[in-house]
Amino acid sequence: MDVNLPIVDREQIAQLIPQRDPIVMVDTLWSFGQTQVVAGLTVMGNNILADAGVLQEAGLIEHMAQTVALHTGYDFFCKGLVAPVGYIGSIKEIVIYRLPRVSDKIVSTAHILQEFMGVTLVEVETTLNGEVLAKGQMKTVVAQ
Template structure:
């Protein structure tokens, strides 16, 4: 599936609280009120890259930062500074395959429920249109 790039690396990094070398999202392909598609090209300077693979922790962090990007972009559109968010809980993350160096992964975040700064999301990560990871996360905005 060929998708249009909405935001590239520098713009994405400005919307995330994380900074290099901890940034695990470098593209935003689409954004709606209830969803987002993000991407990451895995490079050999990634802190979660080891022995030719992007590790499980990197995939989970990529998923969480994809949620943070949705929040950051939402606040950016309202011309407001995004609050810091935290992973409240992770539910049933399934990792089927680890990507390798120079692979570009994509994650689709779907918001299931949002209330009082707590967001429940479903996330599916793909590599070349093959699902490699999925799960649910709850994120909490700092007050």
């Protein structure tokens, strides 16, 4: 895969994360660095975690977690490795101010606070046109 950022092609995104439809909650990789990743999602009406025209809390949190997965997957891709399977190890202090609606284009920025032996501690903030929708901390774990 020849990659230039941003990545907006769903097939390229699918190569970077272990999730598959209908649970894919990222559709854009805006930027990548060793300690930060920025990912996006356009909320579609057929999203499995949308109801009554709104992406539900679980969908927003899953989008935040998949932003972290995209960081890990792109890092592995850059090293010539396959994206690993992982899971949310813990969620701490997630605050949701507002839920995005169908057709909204949300952006999550994850700052890597610590990464050790497959465990990544991050602060994640999700915005819509500069408005903070949600923020918090989570740990993700690469499955062994």
